[in-house]
Amino acid sequence: MKSFSLPRPGAGLVLGERDTPEPGPGEVLVRLRGWAVNARDLMILKGFYPKPVKPDVVPLSDGAGEVVALGDGVRAWSVGDRVAATYFPDWLSGPGTPEKTADDLGGTLDGVLAEYAVFAEDALVAVPAHLDYAEAATLPSAGVTAWRAVVEEGRLVPGQSVLTLGSGGLSTFALQFAALGGAHVISTSSSDEKLAKLRELGAAETLNHASTPEWGAAVAELTGGGVDHVVDVGGGGTIGQSMLAARYGGHVSVAGVLTHEGAADPVLVLVKQLTLRGLTNASRETFQAMNRAIERSGLRPVIDRRFAFEEVADALKHLESGTHIGKVVLESA
Missing domain, CATH: 3.90.180.10 (Medium-chain alcohol dehydrogenases, catalytic domain)
Incomplete structure (x- = not known):
């Protein structure tokens, strides 16, 4: 063979x-x-x-x-x-x-x-x-990782909001599972062409993170306080913005580490009472x-x-x- x-x-x-x-x-x-x-x-x-x-x-x-x-x-x-x-x-x-x-x-x-x-x-x-x-x-x-982030650990309830990052395999699965579960999904990408595809897959709203580098605050403003769940695949380069995008008491799943650069203020975890969970x-x-x-x-x-x-x-x-x-x-x- x-x-x-x-x-x-x-x-x-x-x-x-x-x-x-x-x-x-x-x-x-x-x-x-x-x-x-x-x-x-x-x-x-x-x-x-x-x-x-x-x-x-x-x-x-x-x-x-x-x-x-x-x-x-x-x-x-x-x-x-x-x-x-x-x-x-x-x-x-x-x-x-x-x-x-x-x-x-x-x-x-x-x-x-x-x-x-x-x-x-x-x-x-x-x-x-x-x-x-x-x-x-x-x-x-x-x-499996996306399912665990959205359903098993995230305990998604219909009507909640979910933020997915990018257009890779894990993120598109998370988008599909969240939409299937009745969530209001917001997706980011650096490509307007990809954002159009993500809307076809079920994203209710999209955000170009290249033209909006402070996308965490933009998502919080867009949703009137932040999303219930974030599925983060970027690691060091995105986790700080993901915490800003989450609501008080929100859930952030760290499901990938594509970049190690960047910094996140742990005070946000305390002040916003976030659940930060790593998934493998x-x-x-x-x-x-x-x-x-x-x-x-x-x-x-x-x-x-x-x-x-x-x-x-x-x-x-x-x-x-x-x-x-x-x-x-x-x-x-």
């Missing part, structure tokens, strides 16, 4: 041939048909990822495919089932712990950038029937709950461009360019 590996950070991806693995007891062999790339993958490739990465790792955490073989004792799956892998194979339910989140695909464990991969029986979820494999591959990281993916149980909602609503992930499996380098370059809206994916014929 074809498989990519990363000999060491900065060395570039290497495409090679490996034996197709055999599933052991309690394991499932999946023929992968769709993959999604994330900012995390770029960090790992360049050596900036803050967590351990195994030598010669098979990259990428997000993949979907069909079950083709079962190991002894597997009862949950049948050959032909359509599945996606969970980002943290050991986080099945409940709150995250150091033990549950110690191992992650494409990091401490080999990831999914291969034609076939073996997974533990309980490290997979069924994917919504109306999605193709590339669409399903967008769910494990961006989808979620449990298999959360993944399954999100998939039920996606299937019942018919929601489709936003995909910017599709590349072939062998074009992963081009897909990563496109992701790094920042010109995308939604997810960048790979798919096999």
Whole structure:
């Protein structure tokens, strides 16, 4: 089978041939048909990822495919089932712990950038029937994290207000989930063209943060005091404005760190009595709950461009360019 590996950070991806693995007891062999790339993958490739990465790792955490073989004792799956892998194979339910989140695909464990991969029986979820494999591959990281931010941790109530930042995969998922839940969504971008697309996806109001650098205060003024929820993906460069945009007693989910520069005044957390919560993916149980909602609503992930499996380098370059809206994916014929 074809498989990519990363000999060491900065060395570039290497495409090679490996034996197709055999599933052991309690394991499932999946023929992968769709993959999604994330900012995390770029960090790992360049050596900036803050967590351990195994030598010669098979990259990428997000993949979907069909079950083709079962190991002894597997009862949950049948050959032909359509599945996606969970980002943290050991986080099945409940709150995250150091033990549950110690191992992650494409990091401490080999990831999914291969034609076939073996997974533990309980490290997979069924994917919504109306999605193709590339669409399903967008769910494990961006989808699950956005769902946790808006629904599980944010406890969104219809009629509340939500602010999303930018047009990447996590932010477009957060926008879609918030709109689905009856929220008044405000979205930001530095591109008027992207803002038009975000309005098509359900944003009630949009704001160009390039022409309005003090967008936090602008959002607070626009909403008469601030939004109920902010889904922040920028990190150091945006968290200060996000806290300004939140209402008194509001909720700010830190779901990504694209920039480390910038400063935030912690006094705002005290004065505004904010809940500031960091999020790194979620449990298999959360993944399954999100998939039920996606299937019942018919929601489709936003995909910017599709590349072939062998074009992963081009897909990563496109992701790094920042010109995308939604997810960048790979798919096999």
